Amino acid sequence: MTDQYLLLPVLGHLTIAIALIFCWRRILVQQIISVAGNLLVLIMSIALFHKTWHQGHLTLQAGNWQAPFGITFVSDTFSATMLLLTAFTGLAVSMYSTVGISKNRIQYGYFPILHFLLVGLNGAFLAGDIFNLYVWFEVIIISSFVLMTLGGKKPQVEGGIKYVTLNLLASVMFLTAIAILYGLTGSLNMADLSLKMSGVSNRGLADIAGLLFFIGFGIKSAVFPLYFWLPSSYHTPPSAVAAVFGGLLTKVGIYALIRVYTLIFIPDDFTRTVFLIIASLTLLTGALGALIKENMRTLFSYLIVCHIGYLLGGLGLYTHLALAGTIFYLVHDVIVKTNLFLITGLVNKIRGTMNTEQQGGLYDQYPRLSILMAIVLFSLVGIPPLSGFWPKINLFRESMAYHAWYLLVAMILASFVTLFVIARLWGNVFWKKAPALESSPPDSFAGLSKGRKFMLVTPVVMLVLLSLYIGFFAERINVLSDRIAHELLDPAPYIKSVLGPDAVPATQTR
Amino acid sequence: MKSIILKTASTYLLPLLLLFAVFILLRGHYNPGGGFVGGLIASIAFVLHAFAHGLVETKKMLRFVPSACIPVGLAISLISGFVPMAIGRPFMSGEWLSVQVPIIGSIGTPLFFDIGVFLVVIGITLTILFTISDGIL
């Protein structure tokens, strides 16, 4: 059904971003507007989720041009969930940034750009038109370029070049795929494409378009052979920025992949096998990369790559349960990865270094903070009953049922390596005695005022509570991911909501 | 490139080009043209001036930082999108007033959207070109 207020989470962020540009030099005002604005958008997202949950698919025809000719925005449960996660992450990062980002960076427009990034993310999750999705992706990458290189330090701009080049290449792939798709079907509306793709006679070209989408989104979500830009750039920007990137940017690639491969291209056996093999290799290479790294953020960057494998594997299995597992993992991963980079920033503030070898004794000094961090780390590993455990049950079970033994082995190995890496990290950073260095950097956390500490720790606490909720109320998230998987596998309601109730021929069942 | 011909010509060309930019902006809805093209033409006018007289002169003549155009333009575009929502139509619907204004023609939200785009394009293009050519011109 039509909903006039569907775009509010996007427009809200856009309005905030413009308001922030108007107070370019006033740092305090910017901080207040940003946090308050994020709270507002969170409320809007909750409202949208509530509405979508109770009323089913919501659509908006922008400019009142009817689909398939106009630009359509659609909110199904999947989109609404992603919007909700984005809103939580945005609020946490914005709060953390008020203290975690230097005045210098704020003066160069950190907050407006952050909000433009969130505009792009929210838009991408709501887009119902493949070219519109491309435009939102460009909004995302141009803002992330600026956030990545803001400050202009040497490692930052060098990491930035790799990031920029690979992302531009991904955009060209995406655009090429759109061109082929338009040539084949003459439509860009995703619901319309879903109907028209089954009538395309040139299957070879259709498959090529599909795989070009896979390469384009694969670069953005850092899957196996295309992930090299990620570990060499994600540890260079400030922690708050890395938190948004780690939590959301790779996931938006996965979101687009799931969307395109459930709605437009239905994967055949060959594509599924490709997905499964690439997922296994992603899991293994990410895990092996994490094994040898000592810098906390590089280590976590490899873990991002590694855990993308679970998501891709679930898509490759392509059963109801596997997709539900993927969605569950996605929900868990966004929250935990964001939090990981935030606590890395905290540790960096306390110890002045990211290198795990030079740290130690954090548990002695900050026991309560350490417990918080422990919850995050163990959720990441997936120790029951914390949040990472539940989706893996689905994924393991389905890979056994599908006889994808290599994927199963890769998933189990990756879980073990993650456990090992986190255990070593725990020992190094928290339990080991602090090494006696001649010039240990000062603790810049202890000197902060109460209010500033509050702004740094609250977002971490908020996200920890969320992951605890996901872990302890897994039943509810399971209902949610089950419903999303159901919607993904049966696109008829989606198509009907966009093109009208008569759009889907009665005989067409998938 | 301080040729006397270019210098003299650019003095006369600047107002002409700016006028042409506005003309392109206003005819944009049903004919080729629009905010983006108009904005590019307007910024080309300033770039031509910078070629002839140097960047410092152009900045002095502009009297404002070009990047100040960006938020103003964005705000105008965004508000023009919000207006239809206030009367219960979807975001960015084209709503036209029934009265015809001489020279401009019909007035509606798409016109204001285009004006916003016009300002944003001028702001962004000039900022980019001034940043890149800083120290060269």
Add this chain to the structure above:
Amino acid sequence: MELLLLILIGVFYATGIFMMLRRSMVKLLIGIILLGNGANLLIFLLGGITRGKPPIIPEAEKALTGAYADPVPQALILTAIVISFGLQSFAIVLLKRVHVLIQSDDLNDLNTPDTSI
């Protein structure tokens, strides 16, 4: 016309990728620009080419008649050009900045983030 465009697109993609594989930063930039133009031409070609009938309704009529060019690919290309204009100017400024910092045009010198771990 189609054949000519086809060859041109192939040349754009090939030279673009070749340039991106070089080690020079300036060539990398040229490669990105060429690839983007190739993709734009591809949209133009695959959208179907109609000669001499722009999708503009004449003053005297109310609707378009007969075969006319598809306006959608043109809108897509315009959008893509605007986006790549922004991205490329960002890339130029970034490369300029890197060149100032490392005093080299060679991409192999960009190893600070990887080696200083």
